[in-house]
Amino acid sequence: MADYRLIIIGGGLSGLAAGIRSARFGRKTLIVERHSLPGGLNSYYYRQGYLLETGLHAMTNFAAQGAKHAPLNRLFRQLKLSRKKFITHEQLGSEVIFPQASLQFSNDFDLLCEEIARHFPAGIDRFRAMAKEIDTYDPFAEVPWQSARDFLHDRLADPLLEDMLLLPLMVYGNAEEHDMDLGQFAIMFRALFLEGFFRPQGTMKDLIDMLLDQYAQFGGEIRFRAPVEGIISKDEKVRGIRLENGEEITADAVLSTVGIPGTAQLSGWPLALDMDEYIGKMTFMETISMLPEVHLPPERAGRTILFYSLNDELKYHRPAQAIDPSWGVICFPDNFQGLERQHDAPTQVRVTNAANYELWQQAAQDKEQYRQVKEECGQQSAAAVSQILGQYNQDAVFQDSFTPMTIERFTAKCGGAVYGSPIKIKSGRTPFENLFIAGTDQGYLGIVGAMLSGVTIVNQHLLG
Amino acid sequence: MTRDEIKDIILEIIEDIDEDADFDNLDADQPLRDQLDLDSMDFLDIVMELRKRYKLQIPEEDYPELATLTSCVNYLEPKLQDV
């Protein structure tokens, strides 16, 4: 008999959710995580006494408690977590800013419609018709790749509006450059525009602890600092894993959340295409500033997330320079409903820009050069953002940034590709009959998406 | 197990998987799905819970037998008679 019914590689959000699902019905389950902390891409760390979240801008897919079919609430039922006790803070409101126009949106879809009616009067009826179509589209059906750009252009016929809608949807969940798959577009459209942004009460650590507790409650086991070095296989089946320290652990099935390239490397899975095709080109740099106070221009006060482009056209592709500051995301993690900032606690601004992995990798060969590139990019980013916010970070008490190298180091995502492979495997299947993948490369993205992925793959393949 | 006990078990399981479940106006002969607003993932949980508790294997083609409270009891009665 094998040591475990199921071994899950990776203690990120998809792995934890999959673990809860598996352990809940009495299956002996083990999660192995290479780091000393859980959470993967969306974890936390301590710096100068602050608990900083690595990723969190906002969670997507907001749903009020009681809306039973909403993905967020379904997820809670599946994990047997109480949605009633899970306190959420909705966004104040966000905005997409282009040189010629801007569009506000919130968790009330009507606001986006009003904004479109105001700035694109000719486009509002078409937009409403398109939103209806998206609402009934099945993004999980296994159909060939279809261009979201062609779809949008056909329905809206207004390149500016098309790009403005695509910016938030792409930057929060598109592994491809230039265009995105229509199914992915539909998932993101619902997650951001129809459902919306919120923050859980407390920090990312509280959310992750809640998952860990639930997993432990059901008898699940987790090992940290346990990097997997290989997946052991015989013929068409996998038998277990080998850790870097040489230890072998067997299991009836293995679920990997480390992406297609990572899983292929560990298992010797012969990929259909060149490995490069599975390594996403979109990676990012993020700068976090702590400020005593943010003074925003009055028309931008009280926003939660700003998606900006200083160009008329959206340039969603790998930049030729280390970063492309001409478009990006500005997030104010304190600007959610009902969050009270502690008196004289500093406030945070997070700025995200697309980055070029190869250039960062070259710079990282030399410590001093890396530091310099990091500083220059931080300045470029701040200069671009000040075109929108005015001088905002002069008196920052603290700044930290992470780069594609940081992402790669902490998440083992090849090329620092936050959204993983541009080619997804929606079924979660691999050539090995009892090896499955979940998480980013299965196609659901973001915090809620990653957890849904873990749940779905366990339900489909592992509970029988 | 008696029919009433089986009924209680089903309701207890549903309550356990759905904190919003409201049985006040439940009609035992109408589909549970519509009345309680459950989806297929919730039904999977009912099946899994029965398996965990009573080692019952319910094949997928039998899931329609679980449509209403009464049909659940009819279906489970012979299977749980010795429990």
Ligand SMILES: Cc1cc2nc3c(=O)[nH]c(=O)nc-3n(C[C@H](O)[C@H](O)[C@H](O)COP(=O)(O)OP(=O)(O)OC[C@H]3O[C@@H](n4cnc5c(N)ncnc54)[C@H](O)[C@@H]3O)c2cc1C
């Ligand atoms: C900077 C940043 C900001 C983000 N902001 C948001 C946001 O605001 N809202 C949102 O919804 N989403 C956000 N995301 C995306 C979200 O974090 C991810 O989509 C999600 O966390 C992915 O989860 P996952 O489980 O699929 O993968 P991962 O989190 O990558 O989990 C994989 C895990 O596997 C481990 N691992 C890798 N290799 C091995 C090995 N060989 N052996 C053992 N363990 C291994 C890794 O350490 C990791 O813990 C952000 C991501 C980043 C990077």
